[in-house]
Amino acid sequence: MGAAEHRRDLVSLAYPVYLELLAGVTAGIINMVWVARLGGGAVAAVAVATNVENLLLGVILVAGSGTTVLVARARGAEDPAAMRSAVRGGWVLWALVTPLVAIGGYLCREPLARLVLGGNGGDSLLLATDYFSIALPGIAVFFATNVVDGILKGAGDTRTPMKLAILANGLILGLDPLFILGFDLGVRGAAIATVLSRTVALICGFVALHRNGVLRQAAQAAQAAQAGQAAQAAPRRAGSLSADARRTAATGLPMSADFVARMAGALALVAVVARIGVSEVAAYGIATKAMYVATMAFYALRQAASIRTAHLLGAGRDERRAIGRQVLLLAGSLGLMALLTLLAAGPWIMRAFGSEGEVAEAGALYLRCLGPYLVLLACFIAMGGVFEGSGDSPALARITVCGMALQLALAYALSGLGLPGICLAMALAMALQCAAIARMYRRTERPPATDYDNSRLKTSVTEPDGPSPDRRPT
Structure with a gap:
């Protein structure tokens, strides 16, 4: 393809x-x-x-x-x-x-x-x-x-x-x-x-x-397919529902953990920023809301990559590397656009949110220093969709949790540099997370895992109710 x-x-x-x-x-x-x-x-x-x-x-x-x-x-x-x-x-x-x-x-x-x-x-x-x-x-x-x-x-x-x-x-x-x-x-x-x-x-x-x-x-x-099996399937219905829920939970829990860890890390960072000053806390809060316009684009691309990867793996085609390259291209472009926009329009963005004086100045400085972090964040979040779609999200969640812990430690150490120090800490922590996910990506060079994925889908999903005669060969 x-x-x-x-x-x-x-x-x-x-x-x-x-x-x-x-x-x-x-x-x-x-x-x-x-x-x-x-x-x-x-x-x-x-x-x-x-x-x-x-x-x-x-x-x-x-x-x-x-x-x-x-x-x-x-x-x-x-x-x-x-x-x-x-x-x-x-x-x-x-x-x-x-x-x-x-x-x-x-x-x-x-x-x-x-x-x-x-x-x-x-x-x-x-x-x-x-x-x-x-x-x-x-x-x-x-x-x-x-x-x-x-x-x-x-x-x-x-x-x-x-x-x-x-x-x-x-x-x-x-x-x-x-x-x-x-x-x-x-x-x-x-x-x-x-x-x-x-x-x-x-x-x-x-x-x-x-x-x-x-x-x-x-x-x-x-x-x-199940019409002729209703009598024998009825005793196992409760067990089947339990198995369905466990499969969904096992698939979705790492993604949920990733989201919660990133949100919790952002909230905890407020306490570190508070060591710098009240104006900086206000600027951080406003700038974080302004960032949503960019970060939501990254998460949208992540969902698209997850859907695309899962669909093709189900069809028996391991296109993870090809999808990953296009995701990186699109995410990198979005991150670069965000960097240039914040560099050029940081002060106007803060004024648009009603900030003035010291808060506006601190927020504009923060937004202008945030560009490198956003480029790295775009690549990490969007690439995560490839691993979510292929079932490797537990490793991704571990990377996020470790990355957020490192970010808080670095932010505390560099808070003496003001908001630019906070941005530096965020960029350094995200660079290490990107290095970890790049290592995961290189492992996709191994022989295609399609047969494993499809056999796992068959055994884990269709066994409780019996094999589906309508299933077409892939």
Whole structure:
């Protein structure tokens, strides 16, 4: 398969994911804009609640990301039983995780609000508790949407999740003023508007699942194959569900760990930056939000590489090295564009976020020093998709955890240089992570692992319900 075809398919898969990720951030911004009319306490409450939701995203990534890879691999193998098993595994995990988070979060909403606000009382604590009383039970909808998106992406459809995210944002934009100001519900109104908007998008997502041709054909083929085996399959159904969930968890857990480790490292870095000064902390926070525009492009490319790699491996074709070269080309170009943009427009970016004086100056300096780190980050994150799609994500998660620990140690040691020292620490730690992933990439020169991957897919997915007679040879 030619390089141009790989590159074209990666871009086709990645750009809707990028718009979807941007839409997710926009939802939080819309809420912040409307609750800003209620005062600083309301803004603080919604801000910390949004951060908690971002952290909880790492929990459901176990189901969403694992389902994406397994569905993509089954699609490539043209194995309807494997695809049905992958979808089922994602929903079983959702059913196991959601009650713990939604019910447990609701019962612990006040201690959680106190924790994320640093123990401060006052209006912010009460408002955050009010927001959590709606948002945490509503996390069930957010989690279900993530699973629906994972299934669709695994089936090769990244555009529908993008459309669903845009739909949810449009509804939030219209419902926020109605519930926050019109019905005078305050921050609770923001939470209600968000949950209702996501619920409508989720319903549309279920309709999209039903209409998806790949999923519908796979379901029909799997049901036909199992029709004559229903009597003997019934006693093993519970065991099969458990096996489906374990496979999805084993596939998605390393990706979830990678995401959580990187988020936790970014939050921990705030404490190191605080040693420099208050203005630097504010600048770091604003600049980090500005970076989302670039880093989300890296993560979109990562998802595209994961889907593409898993699909081709399922089809019996080991194209990891070819995909990796195109991913590096695209990621390097994106990172270089980010570097040049930050060098040229750092001060204007800070002003666009409303910063002035010392904060604006510190933020502009930070953004201008951040370029080398972003180039390395782009390559590391995007290349990670190749290893996620091929089942090597546990090693990738270990690299990330070690890299974040090294970054914090270096940042502490170099904090005397100010924000440029922080940027240097981030770049050095990321350079070592890139060296580690480059070593993993060189190992793909070994004989193709296609036979192993496909045999593993057969034995681990189709055995619980019996072999699928409809499976075509690869």
